[in-house]
Amino acid sequence: MTDALYSLSISELAPLLARREVSPVEVTERILDRIQEMDGQLNSYLTVDVEGAKAQAKDAEARLGRGEATALTGIPLALKDVLTTKGLRTTCGSKILDNFVPLFDATVCAKLREAGAVFLGKVNMDEFAMGSSTENSAYGPTHNPWNRDYIPGGSSGGSAAAVAADLCAASLGSDTGGSIRQPASHCGVVGLKPTYGRVSRYGLVAYASSLDQIGPLTKEVRDAALLLNCIAGHDPKDSTSVDAAVPDYLEGLGREIKGLKIGVPREYFGPGLDPEVAGAVQAALKTLEGLGAELLEVSLPNTEYGVAVYYVVAVAEASSNLARYDGVKYGVRQEGRNLLEMYAATRTRWFGPEVRRRIMLGTYALSAGYYDAYYRKASQVRALIRGDFDRAFTQCDLLATPVSPTPAFRLGEKMADPLTMYLSDIFTISANLAGIPGISVPCGFSAGGLPIGLQLMGPPFGEAALLQAAYAFEEATEFHRRKPGL
Numbered sequence: 349m350t351d352a353l354y355s356l357s358i359s360e361l362a363p364l365l366a367r368r369e370v371s372p373v374e375v376t377e378r379i380l381d382r383i384q385e386m387d388g389q390l391n392s393y394l395t396v397d398v399e400g401a402k403a404q405a406k407d408a409e410a411r412l413g414r415g416e417a418t419a420l421t422g423i424p425l426a427l428k429d430v431l432t433t434k435g436l437r438t439t440c441g442s443k444i445l446d447n448f449v450p451l452f453d454a455t456v457c458a459k460l461r462e463a464g465a466v467f468l469g470k471v472n473m474d475e476f477a478m479g480s481s482t483e484n485s486a487y488g489p490t491h492n493p494w495n496r497d498y499i500p501g502g503s504s505g506g507s508a509a510a511v512a513a514d515l516c517a518a519s520l521g522s523d524t525g526g527s528i529r530q531p532a533s534h535c536g537v538v539g540l541k542p543t544y545g546r547v548s549r550y551g552l553v554a555y556a557s558s559l560d561q562i563g564p565l566t567k568e569v570r571d572a573a574l575l576l577n578c579i580a581g582h583d584p585k586d587s588t589s590v591d592a593a594v595p596d597y598l599e600g601l602g603r604e605i606k607g608l609k610i611g612v613p614r615e616y617f618g619p620g621l622d623p624e625v626a627g628a629v630q631a632a633l634k635t636l637e638g639l640g641a642e643l644l645e646v647s648l649p650n651t652e653y654g655v656a657v658y659y660v661v662a663v664a665e666a667s668s669n670l671a672r673y674d675g676v677k678y679g680v681r682q683e684g685r686n687l688l689e690m691y692a693a694t695r696t697r698w699f700g701p702e703v704r705r706r707i708m709l710g711t712y713a714l715s716a717g718y719y720d721a722y723y724r725k726a727s728q729v730r731a732l733i734r735g736d737f738d739r740a741f742t743q744c745d746l747l748a749t750p751v752s753p754t755p756a757f758r759l760g761e762k763m764a765d766p767l768t769m770y771l772s773d774i775f776t777i778s779a780n781l782a783g784i785p786g787i788s789v790p791c792g793f794s795a796g797g798l799p800i801g802l803q804l805m806g807p808p809f810g811e812a813a814l815l816q817a818a819y820a821f822e823e824a825t826e827f828h829r830r831k832p833g834l
């Protein structure tokens with residue numbers, strides 16, 4: 349029993365903790381040992397907070413003793429290094445923030461802390477969440493636990509790898525164009541991107557503010573519901589967070605999905621879709637049908653413009669958000685002979701190549717004379733994409749698609765060709781452009797043993813239905829039970 353403590357999900361661990369059969373200190377120490385033993389192979393953690401985690405575990409134990417526990421008390425979590433943690437280094441995978449120790453917790457971290465969760469540390473990511481493979485981290489790539497020669501996906505690759513490798517019970521990531529769902533799919537775990545506005549982004553270091561959302565990466569669907577219950581809700585500190593009641597996301601789990609209308613967008617099953625992925629997703633659709641869901645073909649005609657629109661909007665917003673890293677207020681400075689030279693030296697020396705590329709693309713897209721041609725035009729097409737989803741959701745309750753056109757690719761394979769890398773985000777980007785929720789659940793494996801994910805998307809604030817359907821699918825299948833042989 350104690351041996352496998354590290355492998356338990358939140359839902360498995362919580363009752364053991366509540367019955368005092370295991371202590372949070374014991375669980376935390378066991379996982380910290382495992383990180384120590386195993387993470388050299390994966391590079392999923394950037395910072396392991398041994399002392400902090402042990403202190404939180406002790407507090408959790410006291411709390412359990414007083415009978416004041418929540419479902420998350422004593423649960424060991426890993427946080428993507430883009431979420432500010434008070435007193436704990438937060439790098440965003442960038443050398444420019446190598447020495448940055450935040451003075452405050454992100455709202456999601458504060459909520460988890462209050463619920464009694466334990467923070468094991470901060471996990472690896474593409475620099476400033478720009479990437480799909482975690483290879484853009486300035487601290488070296490994370491490896492896929494299913495095969496170390498492959499990428500774990502990105503940008504929340506550290507989160508997905510740590511969950512899959514049992515180096516935490518669950519993790520929080522962020523998703524601007526797929527960064528929760530795609531690595532979840534490549535590592536065989538569950539990843540949920542909530543509706544834009546569902547979760548406060550206060551303390552999430554901004555990449556593209558009209559797209560960014562925080563969400564859970566977990567070992568099972570129920571855990572995603574548990575975490576969303578804790579982190580969702582209005583926050584006066586984030587004006588984009590929506591003031592709408594938060595339902596109990598656990599409630600619908602276990603309810604049957606008979607009669608649920610699931611739309612299958614034809615544009616997501618065209619050429620370029622890997623046959624193994626297509627096969628696994630088709631089989632998943634059959635499973636959903638077997639559970640009583642009604643499948644119908646729908647069309648999202650503007651899908652093909654998604655990547656182009658995203659790579660204008662996201663880089664434009666990034667160029668503006670990243671203007672704050674100038675060597676003055678945060679992070680690392682490179683000296684120069686005068687102020688302007690210091691700015692230029694700092695940004696040239698300490699941003700990585702992909703971040704510099706995007707800042708330049710974004711600055712160009714926003715500059716006088718080009719704004720109308722690029723940013724305005726992209727915003728108009730974005731509205732069309734949103735319209736596609738509005739129309740689809742008058743016909744169906746949810747949409748089912750692949751997450752990524754291929755299983756994980758080899759480390760290094762796409763690094764020399766940013767455009768191919770960008771194109772791999774085609775199925776996840778639209779949900780961010782439309783602001784709708786999406787979840788990735790394990791639905792198969794390639795012949796080479798790499799996980800494949802099924803994506804379900806829902807209308808705004810439709811997380812409850814998404815989780816219900818994902819849970820029903822998970823209950824009917826075994827993919828989530830398989831573990832990588834590390």
Ligand code: GLN
Nearest residue numbers: 477478479524525526527
């Ligand atoms: N891969 C996409 C990008 O590089 C999405 C990243 C994300 O969701 N943060 O921008």
